[in-house]
Amino acid sequence: MNNKRRSKGQVFIVLSIIIITTMIMLKTGLNISQIMENKRYLESGFEQMQFQNIKNEALKTVQISYNKNITDNLDSFMRFARQLMSSKAMDLTGVVVTASYNYSTAPYVISVTVLNILGTEMDYLNITFNTTTTEFTNTPDGMAVQTTFTGSYETMNHIMTLYYNTSNTNSTNYVTIPFDTTKSKLIAFFDIDLKSDRSEQRDVFNETCIL
Amino acid sequence: MKNKGISKTFESIVAILSMMTVFIIYFSAKQTIPDFEMINREMKAFTVMKTLVENNEFRQWVLANDTETLKNKITMMMPSDINYDIQVCSLDCGKPNVTSERMSSTSYIVAGDVNDFRPRQVVLYIWT
Numbered sequence: 001m002n003n004k005r006r007s008k009g010q011v012f013i014v015l016s017i018i019i020i021t022t023m024i025m026l027k028t029g030l031n032i033s034q035i036m037e038n039k040r041y042l043e044s045g046f047e048q049m050q051f052q053n054i055k056n057e058a059l060k061t062v063q064i065s066y067n068k069n070i071t072d073n074l075d076s077f078m079r080f081a082r083q084l085m086s087s088k089a090m091d092l093t094g095v096v097v098t099a100s101y102n103y104s105t106a107p108y109v110i111s112v113t114v115l116n117i118l119g120t121e122m123d124y125l126n127i128t129f130n131t132t133t134t135e136f137t138n139t140p141d142g143m144a145v146q147t148t149f150t151g152s153y154e155t156m157n158h159i160m161t162l163y164y165n166t167s168n169t170n171s172t173n174y175v176t177i178p179f180d181t182t183k184s185k186l187i188a189f190f191d192i193d194l195k196s197d198r199s200e201q202r203d204v205f206n207e208t209c210i211l
Numbered sequence: 212m213k214n215k216g217i218s219k220t221f222e223s224i225v226a227i228l229s230m231m232t233v234f235i236i237y238f239s240a241k242q243t244i245p246d247f248e249m250i251n252r253e254m255k256a257f258t259v260m261k262t263l264v265e266n267n268e269f270r271q272w273v274l275a276n277d278t279e280t281l282k283n284k285i286t287m288m289m290p291s292d293i294n295y296d297i298q299v300c301s302l303d304c305g306k307p308n309v310t311s312e313r314m315s316s317t318s319y320i321v322a323g324d325v326n327d328f329r330p331r332q333v334v335l336y337i338w339t
Contacts, residue, residue: 012219016226020233027237039247046254049261057322057330064325073328080330081320083302 044199047090051194051201054081054092062188062207070186071098071113075144078117078192085194093119094192099160099177100211103184106152110177115144117192118166126163129177153179175206184211252293253317256335259288260319270324273299273333281333289337296336304334314338 058077065073074096085092096115101108110129114136116122122139127147134147162173175189186209193202263269263284272280276299289295296307304318318332 010222012223012226016230019230023233024237039250042247042250042254046250046257049254049257053261053320057320061322061328064323065328066325069328073322076328077322077330080302084318084320084332087302 040198047194047196047199048201050085050090051203054085054192054194055190055203055205057081058096058188058190058192059205059207062186062209066209066211070100070188071144074098074188075115078115079142082117088196090194090196091119092192092194093117094190095162095164095173096192097160097162097173097175097189098186099175099189100186101179101184102211103180103182106181107150108153108179108181110149110153111146112149112160113144113146114139114162116141120166120168122164122166124163124165126161128161128163130158153181155179155181173204178208185209186211249313249315252337253315255290255293256295256317256337257319259285260317260333260335262288264319264321270321273321273331274324274327274329285335292339294338298334298336299331300334301329301331304332307336309336309338311338 058074058081061073061077062070078092078094078096082092094117096117097112099110099112101110112127112129114125114127116125116139119141121141123137125136125139125145127134127136129149130151130153132149132151134149136145136147139145156179158177158179160175160177162175164171171191173189173191175187177187178185187206188208189204189206191202191204193200195201263281269281269284271277272284278297278299281297281299282295285295285297294309294311296309298304298307314336315338316334316336318334321331321333323329323331
């Protein structure tokens with residue numbers, strides 16, 4: 001009898017333990033941080049889709065600008081995409097290079113344009129093609145620089161090297177120029193980066209078209 | 212007998228206090244469950260436009276600002292419980308006159324076409 005009464009007294013403690021355990025299990029099962037992580041993953045995937053859209057349209061710009069103002073159009077497209085991404089709190093930065101040459105007889109002239117969209121000034125830019133180097137200093141963000149290389153090149157892949165530094169980074173890009181003495185070509189090279197609070201997408205890609 | 216009464220009261224107070232402590236410590240941090248509906252709808256809208264862009268005519272409709280044709284094409288691909296409006300613009304797009312708090316938008320970039328290089332954005336506004 002005494003035991004029965006005693007156990008009735010403990011019922012509150014036992015009940016509270018059961019309720020607390022249930023609450024903890026419910027909360028653990030809900031796992032908000034995992035849900036947040038899943039949402040971030042989803043948003044990052046969406047940003048990847050938007051980055052892909054920019055990449056595809058940049059390549060489309062090269063294709064549809066066939067032999068007309070490719071450099072100007074790429075410049076215009078990248079500025080547009082950059083402004084649009086900026087309005088969505090995303091930073092589109094990078095370097096866009098175009099190199100073109102016309103089929104003729106040697107010596108050949110290769111025109112090179114480098115568009116700086118790094119979001120900061122290029123303190124120093126060094127373009128090297130077949131042992132010839134051109135240097136630029138203090139290229140502001142949003143500006144393009146142009147140069148030409150002249151020589152008697154052979155039909156083969158030549159590598160153009162771009163070295164630049166800014167106040168917070170330095171980088172080297174290698175652009176393959178498929179030189180062909182029987183065709184006029186344009187090579188567009190992109191090294192672009194899309195950054196937000198959630199994720200960062202970067203890709204280096206190029207497109208070659210016969211002019 | 213009196214002691215047993217006090218004991219029961221004490222146990223019930225301990226039980227209530229333990230529950231309150233756990234509740235306050237464990238559940239006081241304000242956490243809102245993230246809204247997946249918006250991001251899912253935006254991704255769906257983006258995928259619809261991505262699918263449409265594979266059709267070459269899409270560029271023509273965008274550059275001609277033919278939003279009616281675009282709407283007709285999108286109708287076939289969007290879930291019926293989602294309302295939407297479409298706008299084609301350069302950088303600044305006007306917003307549709309909709310009061311829904313659950314409105315979001317997604318934009319797709321179109322560079323232009325062979326004879327008309329004009330970067331545009333197609334903005335799909337979606338709400339329920």
